Amino acid sequence: MPPFLHTLIYFLAALTVLIAIHEYGHFIVARFVGVKVLKFSIGFGRTLWRYQKSPNDTEYVIGILPLGGYVKMVDEREGAVSPDDLPHAFNRQPLPGRFAIVAAGPLFNFMLAILIYWTVFMLGETGIRPVLGPVETSTLAEQAGFREGDEILAVDGEETPTWNLAIGELIAGLIDRDRVSVDVRTAEGEKLVRVLTVPSDLSDQPDHLHERLGLQPWQPALLPVIDKLLPGSAAEQAGLAPGDLLASVDGTRIGDWRQWVQFVRERPSQELHLTVEREGQLVNLVITPLAVDGAAGKVGQIGASVRVPEDYLKDMQVDYRLSIVPALIAAVEKTSGDSLMTLKMVGRMLIGRASVQNLSGPISIAQIVGQAAEHGFTYFLRVLAIVSVSLAVLNLLPIPVLDGGHLAFYTIEAIKGSPVSERIQAACQQVGIFILLTLMVLAFYLDIGRLIG
Structure with missing residues (x-):
């Protein structure tokens, strides 16, 4: 299946699930x-499918544009309502009922995330x-005293049996706190606590957190054999092919893949003279690594992966799974943590302490979902949970036209004892539409910029 089609299918599947649940x-x-629902729609635009049992029942619709959905209820503000339907009109419901209906969308997205994480934690992962591995110089990890061979046991008291869990907790800690305590076991077997001190400028480049951290997993030396090439990459343009053994570059012998990666990273946009062994023959090539943004400036990248033997890292594998109750507790905690992190990132962007480059539009989300699906169903589920939490949090922001905006109006109504005037609500909704359109344009602009870059 072509990569684009693969990404599109999984993106549409994820989007449909998230919208349908909401x-x-x-x-x-x-x-x-007790409100009468006229239409339940997934998607907008021309109708692809519809079902209605009878004229008095709810009409179920799937639209051609899967970028949202809506539930149309009987409401006097949107048109004439028959006398029989007046008791079932949304606008005639008591405040707690209206509040519950609006809050239910984001709440169900939170519940979906909890259910996904609960399932993932019980199924477990390898x-x-x-x-x-080697700790990069001038990074937070080096400053905290981390050394090659250290095994991360826990981050701020949270056990981290796998690399993904450890890095996830570290990144969350760096965003949330000034100091992060890490329990490690050194290569010599000694247990120590290393403390990461978060610099004041870290939040200015949150998209480079991983590089600023400077940690990479330990791995045995790999032969520098090319496995896959990204379409249009520097590696493909230079004529590299899967199976090529990298022999030397600029007269220097290439001992292993790690040495090659470091050599390339240090030479962005520089012409390199490469010798490879291909089917028993030596072939000379010229390659110019693409210059990409790194935490400490431009780094080189060629767009190729290394061939990994089937039994590679077998001794380093660990199975991690939880029983029913601990998995549920962990799922609730994970969903809460994701929610707080999303909210804090939004807050940091609003006050200028985080770059708007962290804003992701549909193109970026589609790429992330597609990449996760390539790594397996568990990774796809994890990304689905994260996006579900983000959707819930963003919908709860007090922006008119969003669920959070309506809830804000209801809160004011509860305090003052009467609804906010329709004139004020209409004016606020115009502002809300402007904010959303601005964010959508910005997100698409950033997505396109990432594609071009």
């Missing part, structure tokens, strides 16, 4: 409260032990 929350609570 709108179902509004729908089921509206029905429970990861690699968080043992450190």
Whole structure:
């Protein structure tokens, strides 16, 4: 299957699930409260599929544009309502009922994330032990005293049996706190606590957190054999092919893949004279690594991966899974942590302490979902949970036209004892539409910039 089609299918699947769950929350609570639902739609535009049992029942619709959905309820503000339907009109419901209907959408997205994480934690995963490879110079890890061979046991008291869990906790800690305590076991077997001190300028480049941290997993030396090439990459343009053994570069023998990667990173946009062994013959090539942004400036990148033997890292693998109750507790904690991190990142962007480059549009999200799916169903589920949490948090922001904006109006109504005037609500909604359109344009602009870059 072509990569684009693969990414598109998984993106549409993820989007459909997230939208359906969100709108179902509004729908089921509206029905429970006693509001009559006229239409339940997934997507906008021309109708691809519809079902309605009878003219008095809810119409179910799938639209051609899967970028949202809606639940249309009986409401006097949107048109004439028959006398029989007046008791079932949304606008005639008590405040707690209206509040519950609106809040149910984001709440169901949170519940979906908890369910996904609960399932993932019970199914478990096979990861690699968080043992450190060479620690890069001038990084936070080096400043904290981390050394090659250190195994991360816990981050701020949270056990981290796999590399993904360890890095996830470290990144979350760097965003959230000034100091992060890390329990490690050294290569000599000694247990120590290393403390990462977060510099004041770290939040200015949160997209480079991983590089600023400077940690990479330990791995045995790999032969520098090319496995896959990215389409249009420097490696492909230079004529490299899968199976090529990198022999030397600029007269220097290439001992292993790590040495080659370091050599390339230090020479962005520089012409390199490369000798490879291909089917028993030596072939001379010229390659110019692409210059990409790194935490400490430009670094070189050629767009090729290394061939990994099947039993590679077998001794480093660890199975991690939880039983039913601990998995549920961990799922709730993970969802809460993701929510707080999303909220803090939004806050940092609003006050200028985080770059708007962290804003992701549909193109970036589609790429992330597609890449996760390539790594396996568990990774896809994890990304689906993260996006579900982000959708819930963003919908709860007090921006008119979003669920959070409506909830803000209801909160004011509860305090003052009467609804906010329709004139003020209409004016606020115009502002809300402007904010959303601006964010959408910015997100698309950043997505396109990433594609071009």
